[in-house]
Every structure is written in structure tokens, then in C-alpha cells.
Amino acid sequence: MALIRKKKKPEPEIPSSSMADISFLLLIFFLVSTVIDVDTGIGLTLPEYVPPDQIQTAPISKDRMAALLINEQGDVLLDGNVIAIPQISKNLKARIESKIELDKNKKLIVSIKTDRKTSYNLYIQALDQVRMAFNEVREEYSKRKFGKRFIDLDQDQAQEVKEKIPVIISIAEPELIKK
Amino acid sequence: MKFEKKRAGVKQQIPTASLPDIIFMLLLFFMVTTTMREVDVFVKFKLPEAKAIEKIENKRLVNYIWIGEDGRIQVNDAIVKVSDIQDIMYKKRQALPNLIVSLRIDKGQSMGIVTDIQQELRKAYCLRINYSAMMKE
Numbered sequence: 001m002a003l004i005r006k007k008k009k010p011e012p013e014i015p016s017s018s019m020a021d022i023s024f025l026l027l028i029f030f031l032v033s034t035v036i037d038v039d040t041g042i043g044l045t046l047p048e049y050v051p052p053d054q055i056q057t058a059p060i061s062k063d064r065m066a067a068l069l070i071n072e073q074g075d076v077l078l079d080g081n082v083i084a085i086p087q088i089s090k091n092l093k094a095r096i097e098s099k100i101e102l103d104k105n106k107k108l109i110v111s112i113k114t115d116r117k118t119s120y121n122l123y124i125q126a127l128d129q130v131r132m133a134f135n136e137v138r139e140e141y142s143k144r145k146f147g148k149r150f151i152d153l154d155q156d157q158a159q160e161v162k163e164k165i166p167v168i169i170s171i172a173e174p175e176l177i178k179k
Numbered sequence: 180m181k182f183e184k185k186r187a188g189v190k191q192q193i194p195t196a197s198l199p200d201i202i203f204m205l206l207l208f209f210m211v212t213t214t215m216r217e218v219d220v221f222v223k224f225k226l227p228e229a230k231a232i233e234k235i236e237n238k239r240l241v242n243y244i245w246i247g248e249d250g251r252i253q254v255n256d257a258i259v260k261v262s263d264i265q266d267i268m269y270k271k272r273q274a275l276p277n278l279i280v281s282l283r284i285d286k287g288q289s290m291g292i293v294t295d296i297q298q299e300l301r302k303a304y305c306l307r308i309n310y311s312a313m314m315k316e
Contacts, residue, residue, distance in 0.1 A: 019199035027206045034213030039235040041281060041311040049301035072289075116291035120284055123293070124227040124312055131231035171297070 042127055044169065055173070064099075066092060066110045070126055072117035085122070088129035089136065096137045100164050107165075113172035127169070134167045141165060218256040222247025227286035229312040240279050241309075242271055246292060248285040261295050268303040283311040 068088070069077040076083055078091055092110065099108050110130050114123050135150075142150045142161050150161060222245050235241055244264070245253040252259055254267055272278055280300060284293060300308065 016199065017195075020195070020202055023199055023202040023206055027202055027209065030206060030209045030213065034209065039238060039241065039281065039311070040232045040314060041235070041309040042229060042232055043235075043279075043307070043309045046297060046301050046306040046308060048304070048306065049298070114290040114294075116289065116294065118290040119286075120288040120290055120293055121227045121286035123290055124229055124286070124310055127310070128229035128231050128312070131229075135231050 042124065042131060044127075044171070046171065060109065064106060064109055066095060066108055068110060068112045068126060068130070070112070070114045070118050070122055072115045072119075074119065074122050076126060085125050085129060088126060089133040092130060092133035093137055096133060096165060097140075100137070100141060104163070104166075107168060109168045109170055111170045111172050130169060131167070134165065138162075138165050218243075220245055220253065221258060222249070222251050222253050222285075224248060224283060224285035225287070226283060226311055226313045228315040230315050232312050232314060235279060235281065235309055237279075240275065240277060241281050242268075242275075242278050242305075243281050243283055244296065246282070246284040246288055246296070248287050250288070250292060252292075252296070261292070261299060264296060264299040265303045268300060268305045272303060272305050277307065278305065279307045279309055280305050281309045281311050 065079075067077075067079055071077075076085055076088065078088065083091060092108070096108050099106060112123070112126060112130070138161055139150050141164060142148060142153055142157070145161075146153060146157055148157075150158070153161065224245060224247050243254075247253070252261065252264070254264065259267065268280065282293070282296070297308070300306070
């Protein structure tokens with residue numbers, strides 16, 4: 001008897017060799033059309049705008065203020081003393097620390113004032129130093145009090161640290177005469 | 180005498196069956212980590228560097244103002260004048276009350292223009308700003 005055997009059909013197959021090419025194309029499309037955006041920076045809240053003729057000046061004790069002046073040559077004046085930019089944070093740290101336990105309305109205010117021709121880069125460097133001083137004091141305080149780093153604190157603890165060491169940076173009102 | 184190069188008897192082939200999977204993985208990575216370019220930036224700028232920087236958490240709230248090295252100001256997708264900023268930003272703030280303005284300013288710029296823009300922003304009540312800066316190594 002002749003052996004009747006069903007002819008074996010070749011297995012149906014989708015050719016997948018071009019799959020890699022297709023996905024490469026897609027990959028290249030996404031590579032070209034996208035940007036990896038870095039949204040990092042120094043946050044700040046501006047004061048509300050008050051027309052120049054309505055500005056009221058409140059007296060603030062000299063002890064509370066740290067006035068930072070940066071002129072167009074890049075010289076930095078902290079309360080009348082010339083210092084270099086990398087020294088700002090060290091100078092401010094001690095002053096912030098001395099005010100941790102004081103009342104809310106006696107914390108240190110850092111006022112930054114620049115000239116119109118001061119380079120923006122210098123201003124950012126100075127602002128960075130000020131922020132760094134505040135951050136370091138916060139860090140040390142939370143380590144001392146809670147034994148944790150500032151970012152690891154829970155919400156209540158972080159709030160307490162923030163209340164004890166508020167970041168008050170004031171951008172001085174631009175002077176109209178210099179324009 | 181005949182010399183013949185010795186060859187291994189097995190087939191020499193790199194298996195390429197998993198190549199599409201690998202590429203797809205790469206593709207997915209890029210799709211997840213990147214955002215679409217929304218506007219074309221016309222101005223050329225180089226951000227300053229700083230150490231004490233933070234990430235803007237809510238990207239939806241961010242609005243950019245670019246100032247290039249030539250002093251041109253760009254908001255959204257157009258070059259504007261300093262005096263236009265107040266109107267534009269005021270409208271934006273009405274649509275989105277707690278917006279953050281990210282200032283992407285070339286590091287060679289002077290403070291004069293920065294102060295002018297800040298004054299405009301204060302008039303428009305856009306008080307939350309962020310000086311865009313790169314991480315210093």
C-alpha cells in the first residue's frame with residue numbers, strides 16, 4: 001500500500017528581518033524630534049509691584065539685614081566689606097545660625113542689589129552662594145535635631161525647619177536714577 | 180602540498196532575532212524620557228552654572244522667557260519687546276494663576292535687562308520665577 005502522507009505544508013511565517021529596520025527608523029525619529037530638557041534653576045518669589053510714589057519704607061534693624069552689593073566690575077560688598085563671591089556663603093552661614101531661635105520677624109534678610117551693568121552670571125553666582133548658605137544651615141539643623149537629612153524629613157518636620165530657617169532673599173528695588 | 184584554512188564546522192552567525200526587541204527597548208526609553216519640542220527657540224543662549232539648584236516639579240506650570248546673547252527676548256514662539264511682556268504674561272497668568280516663569284538668560288547678559296523684565300513680571304503679578312541654571316560639576 002502506498003503510503004499516503006499529507007504533504008507537509010511549510011509553516012506560515014511573517015518575515016521579521018525588516019522589523020529591526022522599522023524600529024530603527026522610529027528610534028531615529030524620536031531621537032531627532034525630542035529634547036531632554038533640564039528644568040533646573042534657582043527659584044525665587046518676586047515682591048509685588050508697588051508704584052514708586054507709594055513705596056513705604058519700613059525701618060529694619062541693621063542686625064537683621066545682610067546687604068549684598070555687586071557692582072559692574074564684579075566686586076562684592078557684604079555690609080560694607082569687600083569679599084570674594086565664594087566667601088559669601090561662609091559669611092552668611094554664621095549669621096543665619098545665630099538667628100535660628102529668634103522670632104519670626106527677626107530672621108535674617110539677605111538683600112541683593114546689582115548695577116545695571118553687572119553681569120548676569122555674577123548675580124547668579126552670588127544668589128547661588130546665598131541659597132547655599134541657607135540650605136547648609138537647614139541641612140545641619142535637621143541633622144542635629146532629627147538626625148536626618150533635610151530631604152528625608154517628613155512634612156511636619158520639614159515645615160518646622162523651614163519655619164526656623166526661612167529663606168528670605170530680597171531683590172532691591174532698582175534705582176530709577178541710574179537708568 | 181595543499182594548504183587549506185581550517186574552519187570550524189559550525190555556522191558562523193550572530194543571532195539577530197532579538198535585535199528588534201533591543202531596538203524597541205531603546206525606542207521605549209527615548210519615548211518615555213523625552214518631551215516633544217514645543218517651540219523653536221530662536222535665540223542663542225548659554226545658561227549659567229550654579230550648585231544650589233532645584234528641579235521645577237510641575238512642568239505644566241512653567242512658562243519660559245528666553246534672552247539670548249544678542250539681547251533679544253523670546254516669549255512663546257515670538258521675539259518680543261520688553262514692554263510687551265506685561266500684557267502677555269498677564270493674560271497667561273489669568274489662564275493659569277500659579278504659573279512659574281522660568282528665565283533662561285544667557286550668562287553673558289547684564290543685569291539691566293534682567294531687572295527690566297523682572298519689573299514687567301511684577302507688574303503682571305507673575306511673581307514666581309526661576310532662574311534657569313545648569314548643575315555645576
